[in-house]
Amino acid sequence: MATTSTTKAPARRGALLHRLDIKGAPYVFVAPFFVIFAAFSFYPLIYTSWISLHDVELATLDVMEWVAFDNYVELWGDSRFWNALQNTITIGVISTVPQLLMALGMAHLLNYRMRASLFFRVASLVPYATSVAAAALVFTMIFERDFGMINWALGSVGIDPVDWEADKWPAQVAISTIVIWRWTGYNALLYLAAMQAIPADRYEAASLDGASRWQQFTHVTVPGIRSTIVFTIVLSTIGATQLFGEPLIFGQGPNGVTGGADNQYQTLGLLLYEEGWKNYQMGRSATVAWAMFVLLVLVFVAQRLIRRLRSRTS
Amino acid sequence: MGTLGSLRGKVVASVAAVGALTLVVGCSSGDDSVTGGGEKDGKTVITMGLYGVMGIKETGLLERYEKENPDVEIKAEIAGDEQTYYTALQTRLAAGKGLKDIQGIEIGRAKEITETQADKFADFSGTPGTDHFLPWKESQISTGDGKVLGLGTDIGPMAVCYRKDYFEQAGLPTDRAEVAKLWEGDWKKYVEVGRTFKKGFKGDDVAYMDAASGLFNAMVYGYPEQYYDEQGELIYDTNPAVKEAWGLAADAAEDGLTAKLRQFQPGWDPGLANGTFATAVCPAWMLSHISEKAGAANKGKWDVAKAPKGANWGGSFLGVVEQSPVKEEAQKLVAWLTAPEQQAHIFKEIGNIPSSRTALESPDVKNAESAYFSDAPIGQIFGAAAQEIPDKQVLGRKDGTIKDTFSQGLTLIEQQGTGRDEAWKTTAERIEKAVG
Numbered sequence: 246m247a248t249t250s251t252t253k254a255p256a257r258r259g260a261l262l263h264r265l266d267i268k269g270a271p272y273v274f275v276a277p278f279f280v281i282f283a284a285f286s287f288y289p290l291i292y293t294s295w296i297s298l299h300d301v302e303l304a305t306l307d308v309m310e311w312v313a314f315d316n317y318v319e320l321w322g323d324s325r326f327w328n329a330l331q332n333t334i335t336i337g338v339i340s341t342v343p344q345l346l347m348a349l350g351m352a353h354l355l356n357y358r359m360r361a362s363l364f365f366r367v368a369s370l371v372p373y374a375t376s377v378a379a380a381a382l383v384f385t386m387i388f389e390r391d392f393g394m395i396n397w398a399l400g401s402v403g404i405d406p407v408d409w410e411a412d413k414w415p416a417q418v419a420i421s422t423i424v425i426w427r428w429t430g431y432n433a434l435l436y437l438a439a440m441q442a443i444p445a446d447r448y449e450a451a452s453l454d455g456a457s458r459w460q461q462f463t464h465v466t467v468p469g470i471r472s473t474i475v476f477t478i479v480l481s482t483i484g485a486t487q488l489f490g491e492p493l494i495f496g497q498g499p500n501g502v503t504g505g506a507d508n509q510y511q512t513l514g515l516l517l518y519e520e521g522w523k524n525y526q527m528g529r530s531a532t533v534a535w536a537m538f539v540l541l542v543l544v545f546v547a548q549r550l551i552r553r554l555r556s557r558t559s
Numbered sequence: 560m561g562t563l564g565s566l567r568g569k570v571v572a573s574v575a576a577v578g579a580l581t582l583v584v585g586c587s588s589g590d591d592s593v594t595g596g597g598e599k600d601g602k603t604v605i606t607m608g609l610y611g612v613m614g615i616k617e618t619g620l621l622e623r624y625e626k627e628n629p630d631v632e633i634k635a636e637i638a639g640d641e642q643t644y645y646t647a648l649q650t651r652l653a654a655g656k657g658l659k660d661i662q663g664i665e666i667g668r669a670k671e672i673t674e675t676q677a678d679k680f681a682d683f684s685g686t687p688g689t690d691h692f693l694p695w696k697e698s699q700i701s702t703g704d705g706k707v708l709g710l711g712t713d714i715g716p717m718a719v720c721y722r723k724d725y726f727e728q729a730g731l732p733t734d735r736a737e738v739a740k741l742w743e744g745d746w747k748k749y750v751e752v753g754r755t756f757k758k759g760f761k762g763d764d765v766a767y768m769d770a771a772s773g774l775f776n777a778m779v780y781g782y783p784e785q786y787y788d789e790q791g792e793l794i795y796d797t798n799p800a801v802k803e804a805w806g807l808a809a810d811a812a813e814d815g816l817t818a819k820l821r822q823f824q825p826g827w828d829p830g831l832a833n834g835t836f837a838t839a840v841c842p843a844w845m846l847s848h849i850s851e852k853a854g855a856a857n858k859g860k861w862d863v864a865k866a867p868k869g870a871n872w873g874g875s876f877l878g879v880v881e882q883s884p885v886k887e888e889a890q891k892l893v894a895w896l897t898a899p900e901q902q903a904h905i906f907k908e909i910g911n912i913p914s915s916r917t918a919l920e921s922p923d924v925k926n927a928e929s930a931y932f933s934d935a936p937i938g939q940i941f942g943a944a945a946q947e948i949p950d951k952q953v954l955g956r957k958d959g960t961i962k963d964t965f966s967q968g969l970t971l972i973e974q975q976g977t978g979r980d981e982a983w984k985t986t987a988e989r990i991e992k993a994v995g
Contacts, residue, residue: 302995304649304675325992385825392829410826411819411974497824499642499963506970507977507985522646523960524993 290538297531304525316532326536328508329516332417336492336512337485340421345477348429352436353462366437369430381423381494388419388495410496413509420510423491428484432477439470486541489514499523513537595660595883596634603888607635608659610644612847613712613875614905615896624895631888640823641665642963652676660883661893664709664876666699667959670787672878673702674956680708681879681886686894691917695950700876709876710897711914713905715842716944717777717866719749720849723933724860725837729759735935739865746778746867750807753816756837766818766836771808771973772966773822773840778804781870786962787955793994795961796987805965809979812972819973821966828852834860842872843912843941850931863935869947874914912941919945960993 297316299309320326355365372380387394388409396406409415443466451461467474492510493501502519504511511519513533521530596604609615621633636659638644645668651657664672672680683689684707689697696711719742723733731752732738742748753767768774779785782800787793795801811817818836820827830836831853841849841863849861877897879889895901902913903923910929913919919942927938955961968986971977977985 300995303646304653304671306653389826389829391826391835392833408974411970497821497826498640500821500824500967500970503967503989506967507975509975523642524995525649526995529995 293531293534296527297535299528301527302525303521303527306527312528316528317536320529320532320536325508325511325516326513326533329504329511329513330540332504332508332510333486333488333512333514336417336421336424336488336510337482339417340424340488341478341481341485343421344425344429345432345474345481347425348432348477349436349467349474351429351433352440353466355433355437356440366434369433371430372427373431375427377427377490378494380427381491384419384423384426385495385497410505411507411509413507416495416505416510420488420492420495423495424485424488428481432481435473435477436470439473440466443469482544483541486537486544487514488512489518493518513540594656594658595880595885595889596632597884599632602630602632603885604632604634605661605885605889605892606659607633607661607663608638608644608648609635609663610638610641610665612844612909612911613637613663614847614909614911615712618905618908620896620901620904624892631892633892642959645959652679655882658880658882660880660885660889662878662880663712664700664878665959666715666871666874666876666954667962669699669876670954670958671956673700673708677702677706677708679881681881681883681890683707683710683879683890683893686710686890688898689894691899691915693914693916693919693945695948695952696874696914699952699954700878709878710893712875712877712897712902713844713873713911714914714945714948715780715844715871715873716912716941716948717780717840717842717870717872718863718937718940718944719838719866720841720846720861720863720932721838722834722836722860723862725760725765725834726756728761729756729837731756731759733862735862735864735933738862742867743865744867746774746804746807749774749867750811750814750816753811753838754814757814757816760837764835767816767838768811769818769820769827769830769836769839770822770966771812771817771969774811775804775808775965775969776872776962777840777866777870778807778868779870780872781868781949783949783951784953785955786958787953789953791955793955793990795990801965805969805979805983808969809972809982812969813979817973819970821970823848832857840866843910843937844873846910846929846932846937850929858931859933861931862933863929863937863940865940866944869944869949871948871952906938910937912945957994961990964989964993 296309298311298313300312300316301309351369355362355369359365388396390396390406390408390410393409395409400406407415409419447465447469448461451465456464489512492504492512492515495501496503496505496510500506502515502523504515513536517530517533517537520526520533596606598604607615607621615621616635616637621635625631625633638647644663645665648658648662684701684705689710692711693714696714697707700709700711701707719738721738726733726738732741741752756767779800782798784794784798785801786795786798812819818830820830820836831849834853834857839845839849846863850858853861877893879886879893883889897915899913899915899918899921902915902918903921905911906913906918906924907927913924918924925938925942927936928934929937964986968982968989971982971985972979
């Protein structure tokens with residue numbers, strides 16, 4: 246009896262360890278991410294929601310006055326919020342749409358056999374590796390009203406100078422240019438990677454069926470990288486919602502915080518910053534942060550709904 | 560797709576983890592975690608947080624102090640613009656961490672500091688040899704119960720800087736006494752000269768003044784009360800001084816007398832370098848900025864004339880943090896830095912006007928001339944302007960923010976072509992938001 250139990254116990258323990266290794270190890274491996282996520286994302290998220298229910302000033306964070314949902318009600322009736330929301334959407338559209346289309350075209354070109362393809366691939370990633378601050382600063386100088394390069398070029402062909410900062414649409418276009426410049430190459434490389442995973446025989450089959458280059462592109466390439474396209478759209482949407490550094494630096498100093506004198510390019514990110522770090526009202530700032538979060542959730546839900554509806558109809 | 564998805568998940572997770580870890584490590588290794596300096600290798604380390612061009616480091620005063628006191632080491636960190644600096648200071652005061660032993664305080668923030676942060680700054684009322692300041696200067700940084708939270712560095716008496724060559728082209732006098740006579744006693748005359756300038760000047764690339772906000776600031780700071788009354792109530796929307804300044808600045812903007820620039824922002828600097836405007840209302844501390852940005856090519860083209868009315872725009876204090884481990888040494892350093900001799904030294908080097916009465920009366924300051932500004936007797940001009948500053952100046956908690964908001968409201972008129980009433984309404988709404 247005694248001997249059997251002693252031989253069985255280690256075997257059972259071994260089996261248990263083995264089971265733990267199989268079942269438990271993945272959790273152990275992903276645990277660091279979730280621990281850090283809890284500390285740096287989840288906790289701030291909860292704390293932010295707590296702050297948003299109070300009147301708090303930056304300098305005296307320990308003095309909180311409970312106001313329940315007043316901040317949210319106030320934000321709903323605040324024209325600055327709707328203005329910022331509108332700017333975020335328009336800048337988001339005029340930066341994301343051309344950017345992804347250009348990335349698609351660029352990836353298609355990079356996918357051809359050509360000389361120095363590595364050079365072009367690396368070069369297309371360089372803007373992405375540049376810091377936002379450096380890029381935005383350079384573009385600010387290029388778009389400068391009195392001595393900027395673009396106005397100089399326009400002037401040399403007899404076009405009146407454009408006040409890129411003060412006028413609403415030029416300002417939004419200029420900011421979108423910075424975003425497009427930085428992210429097109431990055432998206433192009435994502436597309437390129439997906440394109441190279443498309444089996445060559447599909448193209449062969451298509452050309453046997455008499456498909457032109459363009460038809461191959463629209464009927465083989467684009468469906469083949471569809472999941473990557475969805476992925477970049479999701480990433481760009483999140484990025485566009487949180488747009489902050491580019492308009493801040495483009496506006497220069499205190500003027501950038503408000504997104505221009507007329508808030509003509511103030512995004513939600515900038516409104517958050519203005520409330521928190523110019524007006525020093527942390528409660529209202531946290532409210533904007535939550536509004537942004539809810540907005541993203543709504544976009545996500547809407548996208549799921551559309552997808553479900555579409556799959557049902559087809 | 561499933562495996563690819565989970566693989567991507569893992570890659571994302573590990574990248575995020577590495578990123579977050581770097582953040583953690585980054586935080587703990589920075590010197591943000593402790594307040595101020597301390598004793599190191601037998602030396603007393605004093606840290607300072609400053610902004611803009613206060614002249615303390617730039618004129619070599621810190622090195623001199625270190626030489627005279629071999630057991631002291633000073634580390635100064637200087638932020639470019641004051642707003643960024645103050646935001647960081649607020650965060651650090653709230654956290655009680657990352658503060659320097661000595662912190663600069665701008666006049667627009669003085670009231671907020673004395674009202675909400677008084678217990679976090681050390682008291683200077685007992686420090687010997689600090690009775691040489693202008694009477695109004697130290698009262699601005701004192702609390703109701705007599706605690707003095709800092710010592711004054713400079714003040715901002717005003718003059719008008721102008722381009723002699725442009726004035727000549729426009730058929731206006733160029734001699735600084737005659738120019739001052741053109742607008743003597745009234746800012747309205749200054750704007751009137753602008754209209755003459757616009758008519759007389761051939762070519763359209765040069766505006767009369769840089770920004771309407773400069774004129775606005777110069778006017779409001781000439782009165783004892785600006786945005787708040789003595790009880791701390793907001794009065795900006797009824798104060799006739801603010802209304803008058805707004806109206807005249809709007810006149811200048813609507814008549815196209817301004818270059819539509821934003822002061823101290825990058826667009827302003829090339830404007831100085833390329834000479835796109837003929838005048839700028841200049842507090843003393845702005846001279847160093849103009850001479851630096853306008854550059855050697857424009858030396859001797861600028862001159863300084865007396866402003867229509869005296870006013871104080873800007874100026875700073877140095878305070879010592881209460882919890883500093885080297886509080887006494889830091890207070891000693893501040894007293895030395897703000898002593899008359901050192902203030903006179905800073906003035907001679909870069910033109911910041913002393914807040915010390917004794918320094919103002921010293922021959923070094925009185926007889927100073929500026930080579931860059933056509934040998935203008937800046938000691939005399941700004942010294943006289945300092946006498947005209949109202950003895951009583953009421954400060955308010957959000958003075959700095961309200962000033963910035965008004966500047967932006969004038970930009971609305973200048974750049975967006977917004978009507979002045981509409982712009983006023985927008986500005987008032989923004990101020991209500993800002994004062995919360």
